[in-house]
Amino acid sequence: MSTIRFKHMKARQLFTYCTMALIAALSLTLFSNLASAHGYVEGPASRAALCKSGENTDCGSIVYEPQSLEAPKGFPAAGPADGKIASANGAFPKLDEQSATRWAKVNLSSGQHTFTWKLTANHSTASWKYYITKANWNPNAVLKRDSFDLTPFCSVNYGGAQPPFSYSNSCNIPQRSGYHVILAVWEVADTANAFYNVIDVNFSGTNPVDTQAPTAPSSLTSPAKTATTVSLAWKASTDNVGVTGYNIYNGANVTATVSGTTLAYQATGLTSNSAYTFNVKAVDRAGNESKASNAITVTTNASVGVDTQAPTSPGGLHVMGAPTSSSLMLMWNASTDNVAVTGYKIYRGTSLVTTVPAANASYTVTGLAANTTYSFSVYAIDAANNQSAASSINGKTAASSTAPAWSAGTAYKIGTLVTFKGSVYECRQAHTAIATWEPSIVPALWLLK
Numbered sequence: 001m002s003t004i005r006f007k008h009m010k011a012r013q014l015f016t017y018c019t020m021a022l023i024a025a026l027s028l029t030l031f032s033n034l035a036s037a038h039g040y041v042e043g044p045a046s047r048a049a050l051c052k053s054g055e056n057t058d059c060g061s062i063v064y065e066p067q068s069l070e071a072p073k074g075f076p077a078a079g080p081a082d083g084k085i086a087s088a089n090g091a092f093p094k095l096d097e098q099s100a101t102r103w104a105k106v107n108l109s110s111g112q113h114t115f116t117w118k119l120t121a122n123h124s125t126a127s128w129k130y131y132i133t134k135a136n137w138n139p140n141a142v143l144k145r146d147s148f149d150l151t152p153f154c155s156v157n158y159g160g161a162q163p164p165f166s167y168s169n170s171c172n173i174p175q176r177s178g179y180h181v182i183l184a185v186w187e188v189a190d191t192a193n194a195f196y197n198v199i200d201v202n203f204s205g206t207n208p209v210d211t212q213a214p215t216a217p218s219s220l221t222s223p224a225k226t227a228t229t230v231s232l233a234w235k236a237s238t239d240n241v242g243v244t245g246y247n248i249y250n251g252a253n254v255t256a257t258v259s260g261t262t263l264a265y266q267a268t269g270l271t272s273n274s275a276y277t278f279n280v281k282a283v284d285r286a287g288n289e290s291k292a293s294n295a296i297t298v299t300t301n302a303s304v305g306v307d308t309q310a311p312t313s314p315g316g317l318h319v320m321g322a323p324t325s326s327s328l329m330l331m332w333n334a335s336t337d338n339v340a341v342t343g344y345k346i347y348r349g350t351s352l353v354t355t356v357p358a359a360n361a362s363y364t365v366t367g368l369a370a371n372t373t374y375s376f377s378v379y380a381i382d383a384a385n386n387q388s389a390a391s392s393i394n395g396k397t398a399a400s401s402t403a404p405a406w407s408a409g410t411a412y413k414i415g416t417l418v419t420f421k422g423s424v425y426e427c428r429q430a431h432t433a434i435a436t437w438e439p440s441i442v443p444a445l446w447l448l449k
Contacts, residue, residue, distance in 0.1 A: 039119035039195055040066040041184050043244025043260070043285035044106040046197040047086060047095055055104040060094035064428065064447065067120050068092075073187045073194035075129075082144035085183065086198045095198070100139040100179055105202035106285060107210040110175045113287025115154075115184060116168045116245045118259060124189040125158040128169050131183040132176065139179050143198065148183060160189040165351060166259035168245060168283075176203045214239035214282035217246060217293040224343030224355045226385040227272035227301045231343065231355035233264045237282035237290055244285045249292070251277055261367055264354035266345075272303040301342075301383045310388050311337035311380035314344060317391040320362065325370035328395040331362040335380035335388055345387070347377045355381075371399035371424045371449055399424055408435045417449070424449040 042049050048066035051059035062068075069088035071080040080089040087095040115130065129152040137147045154171030173182075182199040214237040224231040237243050243260040250267060258265055260282075270276060276299075279292040315333035323329075335341050341358045348365060356363055358380075368374060373396040380388040403417035403424055409432070412418070416427040418439065425439040425446040439446035 038067055038070065038121040038123060038188075039117050039186060040069065041115060041197045041199060042118040043116040043283065044108060044113070044182075044199050044201065044287060045244075045285045046184070046199050047103055048092075048197060050104050050106075050200075051095075058094065060092055061428075062092040062095060067118070067195075069095075069196050070193050071196055072192060073126075073185075075131075075183075075185055075194065075196070076145050076148075076150045079185075079194065080196055082146075083142040085143045085145075085196065088196045096142060098140070098142050103200040105179060105200045108173065108201045108203060108286050109211065110173050110203065112170060112172050114168050114170050114245065114247070114257070114283050114289070115287075116166065116257065116259070116283070117163075117184075117186060119163065119165045119167060122163050122165050122167075123191065124160050124162050126160065126187040126189040127158055127185075128154075128156040129185045129187070130154040130169070130171055131185070132174060133180045133182075135176065137180070139181075143181065147181070152185075158189075164256070164258075166245065166257065166262065168247075168257035170254075176201075178203055210241055210284070210286040211288065212240045212284075213288040214243050214284050214290040216291040217280045217282055220278065220280055220293040220296055222278075222296055222298045223357050223360075224381070225298055225300055226342060226381065226383050227303050228268065228270050228385050230267045230270060230276060230278070230298045230300065231264070232267065232278055232280070232296075233354050234280050234293055236263060239282070239284045239288075241284055241286065243282050245283045247281045247283060247289065249279045249281065257283075262351075264352060266352060266355060270300050272300050275299045303384075307339055307382065307384040308386065309338045309382075310386040311335040311341045311382050313389040314361075314378045314380055314391040317376075317378055317393045319393065319395040323395060323397050325398045326368050327364055327366045328368065328374070328376075328397060329362060329364045330376055330378065330393070330395075332378055332391060334358075334361055337380070337382045337386075339382055339384070341380050342383050343381050345379045345381060347379075347390075349375055368397050369449070370397050372397050406433065406439055408433050408437075418446075420446075 048062050050056040051063045052066045071089040072078050084090045131148045131152050133147050153174050156169050180201050184197045186195040217234040217237050220234045245260050246258050247254045248256045248265050277297045279295040281292050282290040312335045314335050317332040320329040320331040343355050345355050346353045375394050377390040377392040403419050406418040406420040411432045412427045413430050420439045428447050429445050
């Protein structure tokens with residue numbers, strides 16, 4: 001009897017070890033993919049971006065990481081193999097399924113359009129290139145080099161510089177009709193790889209072309225300025241499909257493009273005691289550009305000469321009141337300076353949210369995800385653009401879900417929400433839960449919301 005009991009114990013131990021090995025393998029695969037996540041085209045929305053938003057279905061795991069379509073650079077001489085162009089060499093094979101009706105399409109017209117990349121790691125960049133399928137291509141065959149005109153219709157040499165996290169190219173799309181595919185390639189300068197995004201485009205046919213531009217941004221103001229910088233802030237535009245970015249104009253020239261969720265920008269490198277006129281225009285994923293916001297003329301401050309003393313760091317930074325599921329109110333104590341504090345810069349992570357005037361000692365950050373922890377920093381600046389040390393804090397938004405608690409023995413479907421130890425998780429793979437598969441320790445199965 002003791003021999004039988006011993007054998008049963010060994011069988012249970014073997015099952016446990018195999019289960020742990022499977023979880024480790026799933027997690028390793030997931031994290032190795034996440035480690036290579038860097039950027040994707042969000043406007044006009046790429047095939048992967050529309051998988052993330054749910055407009056494309058049955059996409060596989062790309063819905064969790066549309067920024068991970070990375071393969072060797074050098075297209076068309078190198079790069080992903082024929083038949084694996086959409087999936088960046090087969091990493092996400094569902095994306096290589098190809099037919100005239102398989103994928104949702106972005107409605108475009110030929111001519112000038114803006115392509116906007118959302119970057120999660122803004123690598124030193126060699127170039128941006130855009131290719132389009134031939135006029136007589138076969139939409140029911142897998143994408144090959146022979147499907148495309150191999151001379152890019154738009155090519156931007158970036159010279160190894162580091163782009164912003166939201167970066168745009170203005171390109172003239174050649175004449176086409178019907179369904180076509182645009183291949184956008186971001187070639188990194190300091191690695192051997194590039195990022196490949198295909199965009200399914202409808203130039204005419206059953207779906208109407210989106211020709212409706214967003215509304216103009218409103219209430220453009222300059223909350224702060226120095227001798228060499230001007231801070232801008234505006235109210236959001238709306239669109240029948242969705243705003244993907246804002247073009248900031250200095251006079252008649254686009255000086256920068258920011259993402260559709262960014263409502264602030266700081267123009268830098270300006271001349272002291274000089275007047276500049278700014279306006280902002282919104283763009284949608286079809287490349288339609290809105291009318292201009294109100295124009296404002298701002299005169300930079302006179303040079304203050306040898307003022308090199310930075311203000312003191314804002315003190316007592318804290319989250320004021322109860323967070324909502326989409327906003328947090330930050331509050332701090334005023335900084336001091338040998339001349340005068342002129343404003344405060346507010347960052348979420350490494351991204352500038354806005355700059356507020358020196359008279360303000362609070363700001364409500366909106367547009368946040370529910371039940372999510374964010375890192376914020378506040379810096380004081382003076383008229384010479386000296387910047388204080390950061391005052392930083394983490395804040396967590398409230399949960400918006402009333403999801404049930406996770407429990408072992410329950411069968412979960414993809415997309416199911418549960419709560420576990422105060423956090424909300426979304427099921428990534430259908431499975432029946434066991435006691436060792438708690439959401440916080442099995443990221444291959446559960447996504448923290």
